[in-house]
Amino acid sequence: MSRPLRWLGLVLLLTGCTLAADAPDYSRVPRWTSRAIPEARGEIRREGNRRGVAVRYPGWSTTDYAAFRTYAYDDWRPEPTVSPAIMPSGVVGDPRKGRALFLDRQKGPCTGCHLVPGNDVWPAGNVGPDLSTVGDRKLTDAYLYQQLWDPRVVFPLTVMPPWGVQGAFTPEELVHLVAYLQSLHGPVVAEKDPDRNPFTRRRPVGFGDNLDPTNNPGVLRAEGAEALWQERGSAGKACADCHAGGVQTSMRGVAPRYPHYVPAWGRVMAIEDFLSVHAPATTGRALAVESADNVSLTMLIKMASNGLPVAVDTQSPEARAALARGRASFVRRVGERNHACADCHTTEYAADKFLGGRLLADATTGVTRHFPTWRTSQNDAWDLRRRFQWCMTPLGANMLAADSVEYAELELYLTQFDNGKPLSVPGIRH
Amino acid sequence: MSDIGKVRLRLPSSIKAGDVVQVRCLVIHPMERIERDKAGKIIDKKYNYIDQVVVTYLGKTVSTFDTTQSVSENPYFAFTLKATDPGTVTVTFHDTLGGKYEGTAQITFG
Numbered sequence: 001m002s003r004p005l006r007w008l009g010l011v012l013l014l015t016g017c018t019l020a021a022d023a024p025d026y027s028r029v030p031r032w033t034s035r036a037i038p039e040a041r042g043e044i045r046r047e048g049n050r051r052g053v054a055v056r057y058p059g060w061s062t063t064d065y066a067a068f069r070t071y072a073y074d075d076w077r078p079e080p081t082v083s084p085a086i087m088p089s090g091v092v093g094d095p096r097k098g099r100a101l102f103l104d105r106q107k108g109p110c111t112g113c114h115l116v117p118g119n120d121v122w123p124a125g126n127v128g129p130d131l132s133t134v135g136d137r138k139l140t141d142a143y144l145y146q147q148l149w150d151p152r153v154v155f156p157l158t159v160m161p162p163w164g165v166q167g168a169f170t171p172e173e174l175v176h177l178v179a180y181l182q183s184l185h186g187p188v189v190a191e192k193d194p195d196r197n198p199f200t201r202r203r204p205v206g207f208g209d210n211l212d213p214t215n216n217p218g219v220l221r222a223e224g225a226e227a228l229w230q231e232r233g234s235a236g237k238a239c240a241d242c243h244a245g246g247v248q249t250s251m252r253g254v255a256p257r258y259p260h261y262v263p264a265w266g267r268v269m270a271i272e273d274f275l276s277v278h279a280p281a282t283t284g285r286a287l288a289v290e291s292a293d294n295v296s297l298t299m300l301i302k303m304a305s306n307g308l309p310v311a312v313d314t315q316s317p318e319a320r321a322a323l324a325r326g327r328a329s330f331v332r333r334v335g336e337r338n339h340a341c342a343d344c345h346t347t348e349y350a351a352d353k354f355l356g357g358r359l360l361a362d363a364t365t366g367v368t369r370h371f372p373t374w375r376t377s378q379n380d381a382w383d384l385r386r387r388f389q390w391c392m393t394p395l396g397a398n399m400l401a402a403d404s405v406e407y408a409e410l411e412l413y414l415t416q417f418d419n420g421k422p423l424s425v426p427g428i429r430h
Numbered sequence: 431m432s433d434i435g436k437v438r439l440r441l442p443s444s445i446k447a448g449d450v451v452q453v454r455c456l457v458i459h460p461m462e463r464i465e466r467d468k469a470g471k472i473i474d475k476k477y478n479y480i481d482q483v484v485v486t487y488l489g490k491t492v493s494t495f496d497t498t499q500s501v502s503e504n505p506y507f508a509f510t511l512k513a514t515d516p517g518t519v520t521v522t523f524h525d526t527l528g529g530k531y532e533g534t535a536q537i538t539f540g
Contacts (some may be wrong), residue, residue: 214440214454220504 007286012250022320024328026073029264034401035276040389041401042292050171054398065398066174068166069334071406073325079333080158080165085149088171093179102171102180108168110177112356113160115198116184126198128160132177133186144178158322159343159350166396198354207428210370211306218374218381218426222299229300235284239297242282245300251304256311256423259412261318266321268408271298272383276403293385298381299372302425309416310369319412326413329406330363336396341410366418368411370427384411433458437533439521445513447539453485455521455533461503472482482524483507487537488517513537 009389034041044064052064069077102110103121110116113127146153149164149171163169194200213219229247230239243250259270265277272289275297281288287294313319328367333340344350344360351362361367372383382390383404388410392399400406440454462477468527493509511519518539523531 212440213438214456214506220456220458 009392017073022324024062024325025321026261026325028049029073029405032062032267032403032405033310034403035288036402037291040386042399044398049148056399061393065336066337068397070332071329071332071400073406080338082152083087083150083162083165084153085146085147088175091172091175093175097185098176098178098180099112101169101177116187119192122196123354124196124198125354125356127353127355131181131184132188132326133184134180135184141178141182144181145174147350148174148177161337161339162373166338168336186363189294201354203221204430207376210424210426210428214261216426216428218299218428221296222303222426225293225296225300228293233279233283233285235282239281239283245268246302248304253305254306255302255305256308257313259408259415260313261316261322267405268412270408270411271301273403273408274386287345290386295381299381299382299426302423304427305423307422309420310415310423311420312412312415314416322409322412326409329410330413334397335392339395363414364417366421368416369416369421369423370425372425373429381426435459435529437523437531438522439519439533439535441537443534445537445539447513449513450510451513452508452510453519454506456504456506457523457531458504458526459523461499461501461505463499476526478525478527480505480523480525484521484522484524485509487511487516488515
């Protein structure tokens, strides 16, 4: 299908969805005080008039992206205005400077999405067009400058960020980039290493059986939570006191229904959220969201339902309302990059393509049923919320609290794609 | 961990006679590390860690590994074995407190 036709198709599809389901209604979402660990509350620390410092997990960026739109339901700021630009005269573009900017990991990096020549370009992605010979296309400097400043002027539905509008590159830097692009001419040299080129790169092959404890350290971590299940909290009760017969028996069939609307709290909750309110109320134990205990116990509870099909509620009025908001979040563009989840995680756009060295997952195939998942690159088990929060930093958006209603409803929206497919926790991923 | 000494042994799903197969095993064990007091002196006590792993195949000891405290908690061991005949592989873990934990797996051809 040609590109304009595909866009038209997506527009019709999205409009169709909105009409068929319900328009998102934000008026009855409860305010939520986070029960997450301090690193996971999405807090910004401000001392005096100094710039804010974001409180995040150890090793994560502390940059405060206050200037940019977030997923918060009460963040009504619009997307950045589509903005035509005129290339500044008086700056002479330097292709060498442009190339350095193109590769700069503190900036785009442009190579995350576009292939250009050079064995130091590693690893390049193929979300956007291959630019190896873009100089041969005889595009004008003014056109390329506009593409970099704000490509939405030409391609309204592009996933490329409006770099100039958002201030990610200065006008002078963009002129250097234009000069670099114009310097790229054919013929294309043969690749030394087929993995350099995202179009010929081998696909990652996974890590084998995720439920085998000799293969997935997450299994042992979850089994360790058996002790927690038996241990009495400050109220003198343990989980095992009420849920008799062991985790495997008493929790069988529980996990596939989560996330769901919990009337007592007036909101959608995943198991992690529910544990953070249910455990203190019954056992006296805190079980803050994103604490190691919370994630381990969530895995243990979900493991009791492994093999059972995911079956979240999509029909009750509360579920429909939550799904409408979750769907709206999925296509909402946020952050400095002005990206939506759908930009990277639907096949209409970038799913199944490489972003740098990472193959982007297609969220509509169901990607939640193996969470919490063991991450070999982090040597830790992550639940879906932490994975959401991890996405926020490269987007240039402040993360929300891990147990926010926004994330819970987005999780519900993603989980309905897993309906009918077997739960398999913990997963194992890079 | 709730079950010290639980041993899990894994073999490849299909084995042919004469194959060199990888045996993977995992044992739940605290593998206590050396502790030091505030002055930095090593606390003298009997530390509980696995110090010997014995592999038997077809009733014969085929390999013995001597291990130390430098091995992690809940250790994972992998080694290769030539599958000459169908039969039982047994891996036995001995710890310093006299604990003996055993896992078995059957080698079958087909």
